[in-house]
Amino acid sequence: MKRFLKLAVKPEWHEIEEARIEASKYLQSLGLMTDSVHALTMVISELIENGIKYGSFTVPEDTVEVDIHQNENIITVEVINPLDPTDDTAHNHLIKLDKTVQWIRGYQDPFEAYVEKLKEVSRRPLNDEESGLGLVRIAYEGKAILDFFVAEGGSLNVSAVSNFQGDTYGEN
Amino acid sequence: MGKIELFEDNLLQIEVIENKNSITMVWTGKSTNRKPSEFISPILADTIKKSNATKKRIMLDFRKLDYMNSSTITPIIKILERAKRGAIQITLLYNRSLKWQDLSFSALEIFQTKDSKVEIKGVDNHVS
Numbered sequence: 001m002k003r004f005l006k007l008a009v010k011p012e013w014h015e016i017e018e019a020r021i022e023a024s025k026y027l028q029s030l031g032l033m034t035d036s037v038h039a040l041t042m043v044i045s046e047l048i049e050n051g052i053k054y055g056s057f058t059v060p061e062d063t064v065e066v067d068i069h070q071n072e073n074i075i076t077v078e079v080i081n082p083l084d085p086t087d088d089t090a091h092n093h094l095i096k097l098d099k100t101v102q103w104i105r106g107y108q109d110p111f112e113a114y115v116e117k118l119k120e121v122s123r124r125p126l127n128d129e130e131s132g133l134g135l136v137r138i139a140y141e142g143k144a145i146l147d148f149f150v151a152e153g154g155s156l157n158v159s160a161v162s163n164f165q166g167d168t169y170g171e172n
Numbered sequence: 173m174g175k176i177e178l179f180e181d182n183l184l185q186i187e188v189i190e191n192k193n194s195i196t197m198v199w200t201g202k203s204t205n206r207k208p209s210e211f212i213s214p215i216l217a218d219t220i221k222k223s224n225a226t227k228k229r230i231m232l233d234f235r236k237l238d239y240m241n242s243s244t245i246t247p248i249i250k251i252l253e254r255a256k257r258g259a260i261q262i263t264l265l266y267n268r269s270l271k272w273q274d275l276s277f278s279a280l281e282i283f284q285t286k287d288s289k290v291e292i293k294g295v296d297n298h299v300s
Binding site for chain 2: 013016017020035038039041042045046049053111114115118119121122123124126129130131133134137140141
């Protein structure tokens with residue numbers, strides 16, 4: 001059985017749906033339950049969305065790289081995008097990413113963090129399009145522990161580790 | 173007289189059905205746009221306007237929705253928050269049998285009000 005899947009996603013929005021379909025097929029092939037496949041596909045989509053939004057794509061070969069690994073009950077999703085730390089948008093994203101990951105870790109139950117974020121976002125002006133729900137949704141619905149690092153070559157690697165022990169591998 | 177309008181953008185369809193006592197928005201497909209608010213918010217705003225004028229309850233029916241990204245949740249919760257403080261009545265329906273819908277929408281119970289102005293209802297719709 002294939003224990004990992006690698007995808008190179010072009011930084012174009014419509015590519016996300018194709019990546020979702022590929023990732024979903026792979027996760028199903030691992031024997032995961034439908035609900036878990038859905039949760040992980042959401043995790044992958046949200047991370048690719050962020051990769052496309054905040055990545056620095058300077059040459060046509062630049063892509064968002066998606067690695068999905070399985071190790072027994074643990075599924076690790078890594079999404080890597082090129083980064084230009086001198087770019088203000090990318091720099092601000094890194095600061096926000098760090099703050100959000102630390103903030104989520106401050107809650108024992110990610111549901112509480114999710115509810116707090118829902119309350120905060122709901123009070124913002126109607127024309128404020130920023131969601132800010134993606135990462136906390138990954139922690140809550142995807143049951144994932146988030147982490148990230150900036151590699152020496154200048155790429156951002158965001159990982160989400162989900163443990164599906166006891167509630168997967170079988171029929172729904 | 174009932175009236176049905178269909179709005180479509182990319183993988184998402186929203187059907188707005190106006191009946192005697194309610195205006196129902198049926199969401200079908202996937203909401204995956206980069207800025208889903210651009211499509212969703214004008215339809216929501218128009219529905220709220222109609223609801224204000226006719227005092228009809230708005231039904232947001234998500235049971236046929238297959239997926240939504242987190243940016244889709246934003247306009248929905250902003251409307252629920254404003255409904256709590258305003259005059260419109262909203263019922264949000266979701267499929268409790270689908271775990272993703274149960275997780276996503278049951279969390280929105282924080283916007284529910286005791287006077288049923290805002291209701292969040294999970295329904296058991298088994299998908300074969």
